[in-house]
Amino acid sequence: MEPVQGAAAPSRRGRVVMLVDNGVHGDSRVQKAARSVAEAGWEVILVGIRRGAATEDTWRIGDAEVRLISVSRRIPHPVAYRRALLRRPLAYRPGPDGRRKIQRLKAQRDDLDLRLSEIKVARREGTISQFSELSRKGVLAVPYFMNKARFQWVKFRNAELKRLQDRQQDPHSRIDNLALRFWQTTMGDRAWRRLDPELWDYELAFAPVLDELKPDLIHAHDFRMLGVGARATMRARAAGRDVKLVWDAHEFVPGIIGRPKNLRWLPAQIAYVREHAPYADAVMTVSPTLADLLRKMHDLPEQPSVVLNAPPRTLTPEQRALPVPDLRALCGIDAATPLLVYCGGINPSRGVDVMIRALTELPDAHVALVSLHPNGKVPTMIELEDLAAELGVADRVHLLPYVPHWQVPQFLAAADAGVIPIHHKPNHEIALITKFFEYAHARLPMVVSDVQTMADTTRATGQGEVFVADDLADYLRAVRMVLADPERYRKAYDQPGVLAGWTWEAQAQVMEDVYRRLLPGRPPAPSVPAPEPEKDPAPVS
Known part of the structure; x- marks a missing residue:
């Protein structure tokens, strides 16, 4: 990524504004899409969200410009500020009031403790009589009693608020289920306005930016940006401009897991989409x-186009110039040590714990988890480290930081096998995830759980072994088979067309075809000599 050196000249092909609900860093699909579309001659402005103390608000990805904007919490959900007087009349209003009262009472108690300490010290030093000591302590007795009573009262009201909030998150809550069904029945798909009004925050932040940019085509990444793009498209058409909208669906919204647990959130997103x-x-x-x-x-009137999140086959000179870290050196092991690698985010549904537990039966093997975000460890990582220490295998588990997305295949190629141990969840069943393609371009034998699409593909190509998700014994079987004859699985990548179809270049052509169909009559993409493709990582024996 390069700093902005001034605005790019408008393209004769047209202006594409891409929208994404994250900070762009770490989203390889969005980065690759912006770069490729710009290389095809479109003027690309990628608008994302500034998170925390972002060091940059604008930069470039190739010829594409990136802009980050702030999305403030302008319309919070009523549960964030309203009292539920009929359900918990003594609960505090949601917010900081209860916590602030607790801290104020603690400060008052500390002040009383200081006065009591002064009395005790004076008595010990003989500067006051016993009568004076008892008298001054008596004066403090009432404030002490009042402070303790008020503390218990505030603590009780805080607990009532906590019980209310827990109940509001309970999917079996009758009141909340009745409210949910009421809004769904009376408002239909418009019910998200009541169920999750925080979705408006994205509209209010992105709308003025989109109106100012006047795009010819809006490319909305994932579901939150779909509504933002739809509204901007309608405003533009009402003003006489023929703007096209592309929805890039990254996941199946009804299958989303691990998001807010309140029973209103997911129905709201489904209705919004x-x-x-x-x-x-x-x-x-x-x-x-x-x-x-x-x-x-x-x-939909036609079948959506499929754009796989595959790695690039060719790299830019800037990408080539960045040294690739040595995976085995970072783990402190030699080329003969069996190394199993997992790359990507970690949470309980990713099933990574089976890799740790298996090390007790694989005494020579090491595990590399390329999962450490610049912001630090997530709780699940700490739990895995604790598990490794408990099992006595901590010295063979290596938590490593991410590398740039274009380096991942070459970085991982030094491993003996790539592992995808994810559990059975709706969105896990329906796609070949990013790490699947990254492992393939690293020419790694794979050990994948039996989630449908990846398991079917792995069996069809012969590039790895499939095991029953979260089954330690079956995982061990699969790993031992792969480690016993890795070349058998690497040969799968020599089959004609296997890796060629799993490249970002092939996917970029799909996007170009969609754009040209929506905006016919535009000049063709500029003819640019293709850079020399990256060589496949050498097989590791």
């Missing part, structure tokens, strides 16, 4: 299975 999906002029997504689901769920 259903309301705005008809506004999309074209839909693209990450797998054929998800394309089928989206067409059926939203009654």
